Amino acid sequence: xxxxxxxxxxxxxxxxxxxxxxxxxxxxxxxxxxxxxxxxxxxxxxxxxxxxxxxxxxxxxxxxxxxxxxxxxxxxxxxxxxxxxxxxxxxxxxxxxxxxxxxxxxxxxxxxxxxxxxxxxxxxxxxxxxxxxxxxxxxxxxxxxxxxxxxxxxxxxxxxxxxxxxxxxxxxxxxxxxxxxxxxxxxxxxxxxxxxxxxxxxxxxxxxxxxxxxxxxxxxxxxxxxxxxxxxxxxxxxxxxxxxxxxxxxxxxxxxxxxxxxxxxxxxxxxxxxxxxxxxxxxxxxxxxxxxxxxxxxxxxxxxxxxxxxxxxxxxxxxxxxxxxxxxxxxxxxxxxxxxxxxxxxxxxxxxxxxxxxxxxxxxxxxxxxxxxxxxxxxxxxxxxxxxxxxxxxxxxxxxxxxxxxxxxxxxxxxxxxxxxxxxxxxxxxxxxxxxxxxxxxxxxxxxxxxxxxxxxxxxxxxxxxxxxxxxxxxxxxxxxxxxxxxxxxxxxxxxxxxxxxxxxxx
Amino acid sequence: xxxxxxxxxxxxxxxxxxxxxxxxxxxxxxxxxxxxxxxxxxxxxxxxxxxxxxxxxxxxxxxxxxxxxxxxxxxxxxxxxxxxxxxxxxxxxxxxxxxxxxxxxxxxxxxxxxxxxxxxxxxxxxxxxxxxxxxxxxxxxxxxxxxxxxxxxxxxxxxxxxxxxxxxxxxxxxxxxxxxxxxxxxxxxxxxxxxxxxxxxxxxxxxxxxxxxxxxxxxxxxxxxxxxxxxxxxxxxxxxxxxxxxxxxxxxxxxxxxxxxxxxxxxxxxxxxxxxxxxxxx
Numbered sequence: 001x002x003x004x005x006x007x008x009x010x011x012x013x014x015x016x017x018x019x020x021x022x023x024x025x026x027x028x029x030x031x032x033x034x035x036x037x038x039x040x041x042x043x044x045x046x047x048x049x050x051x052x053x054x055x056x057x058x059x060x061x062x063x064x065x066x067x068x069x070x071x072x073x074x075x076x077x078x079x080x081x082x083x084x085x086x087x088x089x090x091x092x093x094x095x096x097x098x099x100x101x102x103x104x105x106x107x108x109x110x111x112x113x114x115x116x117x118x119x120x121x122x123x124x125x126x127x128x129x130x131x132x133x134x135x136x137x138x139x140x141x142x143x144x145x146x147x148x149x150x151x152x153x154x155x156x157x158x159x160x161x162x163x164x165x166x167x168x169x170x171x172x173x174x175x176x177x178x179x180x181x182x183x184x185x186x187x188x189x190x191x192x193x194x195x196x197x198x199x200x201x202x203x204x205x206x207x208x209x210x211x212x213x214x215x216x217x218x219x220x221x222x223x224x225x226x227x228x229x230x231x232x233x234x235x236x237x238x239x240x241x242x243x244x245x246x247x248x249x250x251x252x253x254x255x256x257x258x259x260x261x262x263x264x265x266x267x268x269x270x271x272x273x274x275x276x277x278x279x280x281x282x283x284x285x286x287x288x289x290x291x292x293x294x295x296x297x298x299x300x301x302x303x304x305x306x307x308x309x310x311x312x313x314x315x316x317x318x319x320x321x322x323x324x325x326x327x328x329x330x331x332x333x334x335x336x337x338x339x340x341x342x343x344x345x346x347x348x349x350x351x352x353x354x355x356x357x358x359x360x361x362x363x364x365x366x367x368x369x370x371x372x373x374x375x376x377x378x379x380x381x382x383x384x385x386x387x388x389x390x391x392x393x394x395x396x397x398x399x400x401x402x403x404x405x406x407x408x409x410x411x412x413x414x415x416x417x418x419x420x421x422x423x424x425x426x427x428x429x430x431x432x433x434x435x436x437x438x439x440x441x442x443x444x445x446x447x448x449x450x451x452x453x454x455x456x457x458x459x460x461x462x463x464x465x466x467x468x469x470x471x472x473x474x475x476x477x478x479x480x481x482x483x484x485x486x487x488x489x490x491x492x493x494x495x496x497x498x499x500x501x502x503x504x505x506x507x
Numbered sequence: 508x509x510x511x512x513x514x515x516x517x518x519x520x521x522x523x524x525x526x527x528x529x530x531x532x533x534x535x536x537x538x539x540x541x542x543x544x545x546x547x548x549x550x551x552x553x554x555x556x557x558x559x560x561x562x563x564x565x566x567x568x569x570x571x572x573x574x575x576x577x578x579x580x581x582x583x584x585x586x587x588x589x590x591x592x593x594x595x596x597x598x599x600x601x602x603x604x605x606x607x608x609x610x611x612x613x614x615x616x617x618x619x620x621x622x623x624x625x626x627x628x629x630x631x632x633x634x635x636x637x638x639x640x641x642x643x644x645x646x647x648x649x650x651x652x653x654x655x656x657x658x659x660x661x662x663x664x665x666x667x668x669x670x671x672x673x674x675x676x677x678x679x680x681x682x683x684x685x686x687x688x689x690x691x692x693x694x695x696x697x698x699x700x701x702x703x704x705x706x707x708x709x710x711x712x713x714x715x716x717x718x719x720x721x722x723x724x725x726x727x728x729x730x731x732x733x734x735x736x737x738x739x740x741x742x743x744x745x746x747x748x749x750x751x752x753x754x755x756x757x758x759x760x761x762x763x764x765x766x767x768x769x770x771x772x773x774x775x776x777x778x779x780x781x782x783x784x785x786x787x788x789x
Contacts, residue, residue, distance in 0.1 A: 332661050354580070362667015375662035379681040388676075390667035436666055 002027045004207075008047050010040075011058045016243030018043050023247060026233060027173070028205040030197075032212060034250055035237030036427025037453030041211045042087060044237075045177045049084055050075045078175040080107075081167065083159040087179040087211070089148035093138040099151055100134030103158070111158035111165075120196060121150040121189075145184035146318055153181060153193055160200045176208040182217075186317050187483055191220055198225055205231070215456055216484035218252045219259070236455065239425075255456060259484070264491040275305040276444045276475035277312075277329065277342050277365075282501060284336035285328055289501035290321050298499040306475040306494070308443065311466075313478045313490040316498035322479045323370060325498060326446045329477075330367050331356030343443050362390040365444040370452060372433035378422035385421060385436055392441065403439055407431040407461050426453040434462060438469060445469065446477045451485065463489065514782025522775035529764060537760040544729060545764055551628075552702055552725040558632030559639065559698035560691045566636055567643025572674055574644075575651050579670065597641040605705045608634030613722060627723055635698050646690050650683040685787045689780060696776030703727030703769050729765045738762020 003026050009019040018040030025031045035041050046052050050070040052059055061069035069075055086092040094102060103114060118130035133143050133151070143151070156176065163174060178197075182190035194217065197208070210217075221232060236250040281292045281301035292314075294302030306312040316322050327333045329340060335349035343364040347355065369375035376385060383400050393399075397417060404413030408431065421429060430453045437445060450466070451459050463485070470476055480486050487495070533542050570593060577586040596604070612630045651674055654660050663673045679687070706727030722728070729735055738759035745752040755763050783789075 327661075330665050332665070357664065357670065361665045365665075366667070367662070367665045369658045369662040371658060374658040377659060377663070377677045377681060380677065388663075388668040388672045433662075440666060 006048060007062055008044050009058075009060050010043055010047060010052070011243075012056060017057075019244050020044060020237075020246065023048070025207065025209055025235070027207050028171075029231045029233060030201065030208045030210065030228075031233040031235055032210050032217060032250075033235050033237060034212065034215065034455060035245075036425060036455040036458060037213065037430070038424075038426030038428070039237050039239060039455075040245055041237055042179050045084075045179065045209060045211065048075075049082075049175060049177060050079060051084065074173055077172045081163050081172050082174045082176050082206075083156040084176075085152045085156050085178045085181050087183065089145065089152050089184065090138070092152055093148060095138050098135060098137055099143070103134065103151065103155060107162060108155060108158045111161045113161045114154070114158060117154045117157045117161075117196075121154055121192065123192070144319060146186075146189065149181065149184045150189070153178075153196075157196060157200060160203075160206065163206060164200075164204045171204070174206040174208075176206055178208065178210045180211055180213070182212065182214060184318060186481070187216075190214070190217070191224065194220060194225065198228055201228070201231070213451075213453060213455075214482070215255050215459070216482065218255050219484055222252065222256065238455070250456070258456075258460065259488055262485075262488045264489055274344065275307045275341070277304070277306050277477065278340060279304040279325070279329065280339040283325070283328065283338045284501075285321070285324055285333055285338075287336065288321065289337075290325070291499060291501040292325075293497040293499060296497055298497055302496065304477075304496050306444070306477055308473045308475055309470055310494060311470060311476045311478060311490050312494045312496060313480070313486045314496050314498055315483065318481070320498050320500075322498055323448055326367060326448055326477070326479055330365065330446065331360065362440055362442065364442055365446065366437040366440045366442045367446040368434055368437045368448060368450055370448040372429035372453065373426065375433050376421050376429055376436075379420060381418050381420055382416045382424070382432060383418065385432055386439065389436070389440065391439065395439075403435055406465055407435060407458065427455060427458055430454055431458060431462070434465075438465060442474065444475045444477065446479070448479045449481065450478065451480060451482050459485070513786050515779045515786060516782075518775050518778040518782060522772065522779075525771060526768070529767070532756070533760060533764055536757050537764070541734070541761045544724065545761060548724045548726045548729040548765065549768060551723045552699060552727070555628055555631050555635070555702055555723070555725065556695050556698035558629055559635040559702075560695045562629070562632050562636035563640045563643050563694045564687070564691060566640035567647055568679070570640065570644040571647035571651060572671075572679075574648065575655075575674060576670075593641050593644060596637055599638060601635075601638045601701055602704055602708070604638040605634050605701055606708065608637065609705065609709065609722065616722075631702075631722070632698075635701055639694055639697060639701075643687075643690055643694065646686060647679060647683070650686060651678055654678045654682065686789055689783050689787070689789055692776060692780040692783060696773055696780065699726075699769070699772055699776070703730070707731045726765050726769050730762070730769070732761075735762035735765055739766060742766075 003024050005022055005024040007021050008023055010017045011019075020040075023044055033041055043052070047059055047061060047066070047069075052066065054066055059066035059069075093099065097105075103118075115127055115130075118134075119125050119127045122130040122133075124130060133147060136142065138148065156178065160176070182193055185193065200206075201208075218234065221229060225232075234250040234252055235247050237245050238248055240246050279292060280303050283290055283292075291298075291301050292304045294300045296315075304312060304314070314322050314325065324333060328335045328338055329342070331347075331353065334353075338347075338349045340347050342360065345355075345359065382404070383397060386395050386400055386403075389395070401413040401417060404416065408416065408428070416424070416428070421432065424432065434447075434450060437447075447466070450462060454462065466476060467489075478486055478490065530546075533545060537545070570589065574586060574589055577589070609631070612627065612634060615630065616627060654677075660673060660678070663677065664670065668677075703726050706722070706725045707730055709722070710728040710731030730739075738755075739762045741751070741755060741759045742763065745755065
């Protein structure tokens with residue numbers, strides 16, 4: 001077992017963006033790399049792969065100038081034998097070339113497993129669906145985010161086939177990087193990707209680094225790929241101080257043990273006669289008719305109801321309309337049809353739009369948006385993020401520091417107080433995004449992907465804070481892809497499923 | 508020293524340096540009455556142009572925020588009326604509009620109303636701003652529209668932050684002030700150009716109602732005086748008689764100074780604006 005060690009430093013105008021003394025991974029084995037968003041996982045991998053453009057950046061790898069690293073035999077060899085699946089599939093695909101052409105571009109042309117890979121990734125043995133995708137030019141809205149991601153994965157699997165074929169005798173070094181390869185995929189497709197990856201690994205080992213925020217892959221590894229656990233590593237990138245990070249072993253037991261210790265909040269603990277929110281099962285928006293179901297098979301339409309001190313969890317595949325439902329409840333989108341009761345107020349699609357700012361926003365209900373980067377004023381400081389909120393008491397710096405202490409390390413709150421939000425990491429922004437809504441004294445709180453971009457430590461803190469909020473009597477409505485965690489902490493009676501009204505969704 | 512690497516700072520510095528050097532030269536070689544006239548014209552032009560930028564900002568900001576408020580509250584009639592009024596101001600050629608404005612200002616002054624003398628500068632600035640502010644309104648509305656379509660705006664609203672605060676503080680002050688300031692630099696240049704053009708037109712006698720007696724002296728008005736005209740003609744004379752060129756800087760200083768100040772200022776404002784936009788990647 002040979003371990004590859006690298007020290008990497010990336011700075012911009014003298015300010016360290018990310019630096020690590022020992023970025024190490026085991027050759028010919030698979031490493032899952034966790035860590036909060038924005039800590040530098042992708043940047044370090046790109047630097048190592050030789051993909052960074054130096055303009056404006058000062059990059060050094062193993063103490064040497066970056067151009068020397070790029071010209072190094074290992075880097076050149078890796079770029080010939082390996083593949084980098086980028087985090088954002090839309091920006092990886094060329095909009096001026098058909099997807100089929102891109103799948104056969106450059107060295108990928110020589111791989112003979114395209115039909116097989118596409119057939120499996122689309123779970124379509126006949127290959128019709130995948131073939132139709134190959135004929136189109138990538139556009140922002142078509143194919144879907146999940147399909148684009150599968151196209152990139154197909155490219156990586158083609159490259160792996162080439163590697164196994166061309167280097168059957170002597171194995172040159174490899175460095176396959178999968179940057180958030182399942183960010184747009186539901187659990188079924190994520191598991192399919194893992195299965196394909198391990199099948200390829202069984203054909204011949206290679207080095208792979210999988211960057212992810214999805215800690216539930218650990219459970220999946222223990223559930224379906226136990227035999228490979230001795231070839232798998234879980235690592236986490238953690239912050240040492242400003243810009244400097246270190247890699248630590250992440251114990252699978254840490255996550256699995258914590259998960260086992262979680263118990264669902266019992267519904268009805270603070271039961272009252274009237275729920276805080278009730279949404280009738282059938283509703284429509286943007287010409288689509290959707291329905292809320294009480295069962296995973298989507299046969300039994302049920303009104304979504306959440307009382308004080310309860311959690312309701314809405315599940316659906318990507319793009320089905322979970323966020324749309326949340327925004328309809330919050331009056332941010334016009335509904336074609338909607339009937340709900342919120343804090344005793346009967347609201348329909350015909351209700352006046354002025355009702356929400358007058359009666360609901362920040363007073364009776366609040367919402368945490370999915371992408372902290374887009375939901376926060378990046379030019380404001382951390383302290384300024386809390387100004388203007390309808391709070392009962394004046395919120396001074398000391399109170400803000402105390403609040404930050406709930407989700408940030410000791411002393412971190414004071415240090416960040418005057419820092420502009422744009423200079424925070426993705427994980428820090430997400431925690432700030434959550435705190436801004438959690439500080440409100442509302443009866444209902446809607447959380448859209450609250451665990452986005454967070455490391456495990458932060459996930460635990462956020463869930464503890466949500467639990468405190470729930471115990472305090474707030475009704476919580478959750479929307480999340482992180483099914484494993486929310487299936488554990490939410491009572492099954494509080495789980496709702498979203499689907500097309502006619503039941504034709506392809507989830 | 509690092510500031511000098513920025514194109515906008517460099518050009519602003521150049522403008523100050525060259526203008527100061529010109530002032531010293533004029534002090535030494537321009538006769539006293541002419542020096543006084545040029546100095547007053549210079550100060551008046553820049554004071555009115557500065558006030559124009561301020562008025563444009565106030566009018567543009569108020570109109571854009573007002574329209575956004577009316578739009579979000581669904582008050583269609585008032586929204587259409589204000590939009591119509593703004594488009595009406597936009598449709599009038601700026602120089603024509605300002606000329607009419609000047610007539611109104613001059614008659615106000617001649618009426619001898621209390622405060623007419625004090626109010627001349629802001630009134631003239633307002634005349635120019637009325638025909639320039641639609642551009643500022645467009646920019647501010649564009650910024651509001653851009654952020655209103657993003658989660659940023661809605662995420663704050665659902666937290667109970669007041670709409671007025673989100674628009675004025677978060678969208679316009681924190682996230683758009685660079686864009687707005689850049690527009691103000693252009694407005695300042697535009698105001699200098701319009702003031703000089705209109706004052707020149709007035710001063711050559713196209714209007715009997717408005718004249719340099721009833722309005723403050725500006726660089727445009729000075730350029731139209733007979734002395735300046737002769738100085739400008741002298742510049743042309745040097746094309747065929749190059750040996751005459753050095754005498755421009757001693758015998759024809761008033762016209763040359765005024766013409767140079769106008770052209771050099773407009774060039775510098777243009778370069779400052781371009782450099783500022785480039786530095787802030789607008």
